[in-house]
Amino acid sequence: MYTNEQLTLKSLQYRHNILRWIKSAGAGHTGGSLSCIDILNVLYNRILNVSPDTFTSPDRDRFVQSKGHSVEALFVVLADQGFYDEKELESLCAYQSHFVGHPTRKVPGVEQNTGALGHGLPIATGMAIGARKDNRNFRVFTLLGDGEMAEGSNWEAAMAASHYQLDNLTAIIDCNSLQISGRTSEVMNNEPLAEKFAAFGWAVSTVDGHNLTQLSAALAAPLQAGKPSMIIAKTIKGKGVSFMEDIPKWHHGVPSDEEQIMALKEIETAIAKLTEGSL
Amino acid sequence: MSAPAPSMYSPKAKQTAENLGLSMGKANLEIFAATLQDLATQDRHILAVTSDSRGSGKLAPYGQALPEQIVEVGIAEQNLVGVSAGLASVGKNVFAVSPACFLTARSFEQVKNDIAYSDNPVTLVGISAGVSYGALGSTHHSLHDIAALRAVNNITIMSPADNYEMQEAVKAAAQLASPVYIRAGKAPLFNLPGNDPFVPGRCRVVKDGQDAAFIATGETVIHALLAAEHLQQTAGISCRVISVPTIKPLDSAAILRCAQECGAILTVEEHMVNGGLGEACAAIIAQSSYKPRFKIMGIPDEYTVTGSQADIFRHYGMSMEGLAESMLRLVNN
Numbered sequence A: 001m002y003t004n005e006q007l008t009l010k011s012l013q014y015r016h017n018i019l020r021w022i023k024s025a026g027a028g029h030t031g032g033s034l035s036c037i038d039i040l041n042v043l044y045n046r047i048l049n050v051s052p053d054t055f056t057s058p059d060r061d062r063f064v065q066s067k068g069h070s071v072e073a074l075f076v077v078l079a080d081q082g083f084y085d086e087k088e089l090e091s092l093c094a095y096q097s098h099f100v101g102h103p104t105r106k107v108p109g110v111e112q113n114t115g116a117l118g119h120g121l122p123i124a125t126g127m128a129i130g131a132r133k134d135n136r137n138f139r140v141f142t143l144l145g146d147g148e149m150a151e152g153s154n155w156e157a158a159m160a161a162s163h164y165q166l167d168n169l170t171a172i173i174d175c176n177s178l179q180i181s182g183r184t185s186e187v188m189n190n191e192p193l194a195e196k197f198a199a200f201g202w203a204v205s206t207v208d209g210h211n212l213t214q215l216s217a218a219l220a221a222p223l224q225a226g227k228p229s230m231i232i233a234k235t236i237k238g239k240g241v242s243f244m245e246d247i248p249k250w251h252h253g254v255p256s257d258e259e260q261i262m263a264l265k266e267i268e269t270a271i272a273k274l275t276e277g278s279l
Numbered sequence B: 001m002s003a004p005a006p007s008m009y010s011p012k013a014k015q016t017a018e019n020l021g022l023s024m025g026k027a028n029l030e031i032f033a034a035t036l037q038d039l040a041t042q043d044r045h046i047l048a049v050t051s052d053s054r055g056s057g058k059l060a061p062y063g064q065a066l067p068e069q070i071v072e073v074g075i076a077e078q079n080l081v082g083v084s085a086g087l088a089s090v091g092k093n094v095f096a097v098s099p100a101c102f103l104t105a106r107s108f109e110q111v112k113n114d115i116a117y118s119d120n121p122v123t124l125v126g127i128s129a130g131v132s133y134g135a136l137g138s139t140h141h142s143l144h145d146i147a148a149l150r151a152v153n154n155i156t157i158m159s160p161a162d163n164y165e166m167q168e169a170v171k172a173a174a175q176l177a178s179p180v181y182i183r184a185g186k187a188p189l190f191n192l193p194g195n196d197p198f199v200p201g202r203c204r205v206v207k208d209g210q211d212a213a214f215i216a217t218g219e220t221v222i223h224a225l226l227a228a229e230h231l232q233q234t235a236g237i238s239c240r241v242i243s244v245p246t247i248k249p250l251d252s253a254a255i256l257r258c259a260q261e262c263g264a265i266l267t268v269e270e271h272m273v274n275g276g277l278g279e280a281c282a283a284i285i286a287q288s289s290y291k292p293r294f295k296i297m298g299i300p301d302e303y304t305v306t307g308s309q310a311d312i313f314r315h316y317g318m319s320m321e322g323l324a325e326s327m328l329r330l331v332n333n
């Protein structure tokens, strides 16, 4: 088990890697990858019983990344989990690469092909029903974007998950308040999300999506027996790189050479500070 | 109240069927449901997933006999397909059953991404396909489904023409570890002649002949057969009749044999002429060295006429008489 400090260090390293691979590919969804990376960090390092050795087990936990555009976060974490050598990300988005710009099962460790929004929650709901049918105890997790909540299919699945009392299903919304064209509240307001899911029959918990302790506590077990769990993770798009934070253009912005140096330096400084402190 | 729907078969067509010794079977939807229930009784991993469509899918007896093997999602077709994908990915053998019009349009993106692209081996059963719903109108017609799914990688399209083909299609789909779409109508169907077994990806010769060929699929095959028999008797024209129970992948060898051996080919489908079986055959033949006379019969690209399935078939020349007349014109052209 990792300590909080070790996980904090991982988050910084993941952020560094995300930026490096996006820069090397010349494309990527920077802001959203940086906003959801702490969630993926806690999931893969503390919660999911998933590893390269267990990935074909029918009893493994399932993770479906519905906000598929934040694929760089997922690819960096899967590399760290040992599903493949991180160097393979040199081919990210390149001709004939299986590292497509959205998750596909051609990449080891990816559970489902995603990228079109509003698909993950229905799929995860089906997985959770399947677990029940076979009396299996695995848990199913899906990560959604807040802009994505405008897709009607999410609400179809929200209804079904509650109808079937799927407490083996946990959805997490990376609630970074932004989407491609601006503030979610202005593009299409979906608040109050917590109240909406509660009204749909879900158990809801709102946490700081960059606080590893809060995330760990919320994800450790279903929130309530007989209800699917909704974790509303309040996050900051572009988190960890001050000039990117909460700025819509970093949805899929690739840093210039100068910006990249600044961004990496900020993270390296944070890493140095953390590791010095622990020495 | 409107008058009862006119019979699908004219007195002359009924007589022709009688001459051929054809027996009347059941609606393919009933065969689908009964076959699935048989299979599900033997395999607890088989699940039917419905969108308030258990009644229209003839699955009420299935649901009563196997309550643990049916999942209801309510009137939510996108969720129907997404949930089915998730169930398949954790090892269930899933049949997602919903009216073809909704299943292949409302949830087309889920079919494309969650089933086909993700290779989740779900069988989609499009019930009351084509113009089965008749006068309920275009919202309930699926005249786009073959064209739409032909343009999606990694899905087999099956369109059974009689009870035998439907039973075998359901069995084959349950075995296949890849996505399948099955088109099911709700009109009672004649049992077709012919000794060719149902093999996924293969055409079946329903009647042999050399002068011309009907290449038909689904509920239109019987009308092509009757037209062929009628032409044999009235004009001495020998027509081959090919049933195409698998539209994708298409049995190009069988299509090319028709092009090589028969001077005229007429394709028939309960689908818009754009992007369906006829255009698929045309593409195969145009890229070969054969140059048969060729015509596509189906629903034209227009506001579909109001009427029962029988009315619509007759209106667009897909009854025995209409098809015989079109073939005669094609042969004498």
Ligand SMILES: [Mg+2]
Residues within 6 Å of the ligand: A145, A146, A147, A148, A174, A175, A176, A177, A178, A179, A184
């Ligand atoms: Mg967002």
